[in-house]
Amino acid sequence: xxxxxxxxxxxxxxxxxxxxxxxxxxxxxxxxxxxxxxxxxxxxxxxxxxxxxxxxxxxxxxxxxxxxxxxxxxxxxxxxxxxxxxxxxxxxxxxxxxxxxxxxxxxxxxxxxxxxxxxxxxxxxxxxxxxxxxxxxxxxxxxxxxxxxxxxxxxxxxxxxxxxxxxxxxxxxxxxxxxxxxxxxxxxxxxxxxxxxxxxxxxxxxxxxxxxxxxxxxxxxxxxxxxxxxxxxxxxxxxxxxxxxxxxxxxxxxxxxxx
Amino acid sequence: xxxxxxxxxxxxxxxxxxxxxxxxxxxxxxxxxxxxxxxxxxxxxxxxxxxxxxxxxxxxxxxxxxxxxxxxxxxxxxxxxxxxxxxxxxxxxxxxxxxxxxxxxxxxxxxxxxxxxxxxxxxxxxxxxxxxxxxxxxxxxxxxxxxxxxxxxxxxxxxxxxxxxxxxxxxxxxxxxxxxxxxxxxxxxxxxxxxxxxxxxxxxxxxxxxxxxxxxxx
Numbered sequence: 001x002x003x004x005x006x007x008x009x010x011x012x013x014x015x016x017x018x019x020x021x022x023x024x025x026x027x028x029x030x031x032x033x034x035x036x037x038x039x040x041x042x043x044x045x046x047x048x049x050x051x052x053x054x055x056x057x058x059x060x061x062x063x064x065x066x067x068x069x070x071x072x073x074x075x076x077x078x079x080x081x082x083x084x085x086x087x088x089x090x091x092x093x094x095x096x097x098x099x100x101x102x103x104x105x106x107x108x109x110x111x112x113x114x115x116x117x118x119x120x121x122x123x124x125x126x127x128x129x130x131x132x133x134x135x136x137x138x139x140x141x142x143x144x145x146x147x148x149x150x151x152x153x154x155x156x157x158x159x160x161x162x163x164x165x166x167x168x169x170x171x172x173x174x175x176x177x178x179x180x181x182x183x184x185x186x187x188x189x190x191x192x193x194x195x196x197x198x199x200x201x202x203x204x205x206x207x208x209x210x211x212x213x214x215x216x217x218x219x220x221x222x223x224x225x226x227x228x229x230x231x232x233x234x235x236x237x238x239x240x241x242x243x244x245x246x247x248x249x250x251x252x253x254x255x256x257x258x259x
Numbered sequence: 260x261x262x263x264x265x266x267x268x269x270x271x272x273x274x275x276x277x278x279x280x281x282x283x284x285x286x287x288x289x290x291x292x293x294x295x296x297x298x299x300x301x302x303x304x305x306x307x308x309x310x311x312x313x314x315x316x317x318x319x320x321x322x323x324x325x326x327x328x329x330x331x332x333x334x335x336x337x338x339x340x341x342x343x344x345x346x347x348x349x350x351x352x353x354x355x356x357x358x359x360x361x362x363x364x365x366x367x368x369x370x371x372x373x374x375x376x377x378x379x380x381x382x383x384x385x386x387x388x389x390x391x392x393x394x395x396x397x398x399x400x401x402x403x404x405x406x407x408x409x410x411x412x413x414x415x416x417x418x419x420x421x422x423x424x425x426x427x428x429x430x431x432x433x434x435x436x437x438x439x440x441x442x443x444x445x446x447x448x449x450x451x452x453x454x455x456x457x458x459x460x461x462x463x464x465x466x467x468x469x470x471x472x473x474x475x476x477x
């Protein structure tokens with residue numbers, strides 16, 4: 001049976017891991033390559049790097065990080081953050097990433113999804129989407145609106161309608177991040193996750209709100225998500241991936257237990 | 260020298276990186292002459308069967324691979340490279356290499372898990388193998404080891420004796436095949452962590468002509 005995936009998210013700025021990552025064990029928490037290696041050995045099913053580098057001229061550093069990660073970890077990993085063109089996708093994929101994640105740029109120019117899927121195959125293209133619960137209103141039939149630029153800018157797009165369009169254009173997966181839940185560590189947004197996962201035929205990765213293993217259980221069962229993204233709950237050493245997986249296994253959620 | 264066939268079908272570098280990590284020298288090549296010289300050959304690939312076969316034929320790589328199989332040279336097909344070793348694919352109705360008689364079939368619509376959940380196609384993510392027979396390239400792997408899959412089609416050989424492992428995704432499908440000096444896996448060993456690296460290492464040491472050539476007997 002297909003396992004539910006646990007995906008670890010690392011924010012990278014100028015080639016270094018950020019966002020208050022802290023560890024008890026002997027890991028250089030600033031080095032994304034060492035962090036990725038650590039999570040690979042701990043049993044992460046996938047890793048995603050979000051590049052939050054401010055300046056375009058420092059982007060080349062990310063490619064070097066991707067190349068170094070690809071030389072030592074042998075599970076799929078994705079790279080997202082500021083990818084706007086086929087050329088940028090190609091650079092990241094050639095450096096060894098399995099997938100690229102596009103977000104704001106795809107909303108501004110949806111053909112980016114079609115072009116990426118045609119050039120590299122749809123399994124390479126992850127659509128990242130930040131959504132805000134705004135209530136049902138004209139143009140927002142689901143009650144959830146897509147926001148961009150790190151959650152600051154509303155777009156007037158309905159989350160479910162955008163998910164369906166992205167699937168039709170060739171997205172291979174959707175990473176759905178709830179701005180309401182993000183950073184709370186109080187659980188994923190189950191409602192929009194389950195509505196989206198049952199609406200589209202491609203996998204939905206739930207993001208935002210993970211704080212305890214129960215949250216992953218809930219979003220992977222009631223929330224119908226195919227995968228769950230985690231960050232702080234493992235970055236601070238509060239939980240470990242083997243601990244989370246063992247809890248999920250005991251609750252009957254299919255997870256990869258040996259690696 | 261280990262050759263990795265380049266027929267313009269997706270990510271070849273990840274297989275090369277895994278071999279490099281394991282300490283094996285390899286060469287990515289689209290030259291049939293290099294394939295004839297190679298000691299063993301990996302056939303990776305992501306994409307559609309029709310375009311892949313057209314590219315192989317255009318460069319004479321189809322005959323080089325058929326020749327290598329006839330000469331009992333170790334061959335490993337991965338993902339699309341696993342599918343094109345069969346006779347024909349439902350994808351693009353493509354005529355393939357026919358190293359193993361059989362067809363590549365699309366997953367049927369409306370697949371459901373035992374608990375009634377709708378299953379998604381392509382089959383993407385980590386799944387386990389049920390080993391049907393022993394094979395040196397699978398030495399050291401255990402029932403329950405997980406491998407990373409991404410595919411909408413699966414291989415169905417005519418001879419069930421060719422099936423080394425099966426996997427469940429709504430249906431039980433052959434996920435690893437073997438015949439003579441050829442092993443073909445539907446999953447991506449280069450993206451499957453330690454068990455995947457073990458399989459690649461076994462393949463790189465395998466000597467189908469005599470004994471197991473370094474891999475532990477299974």
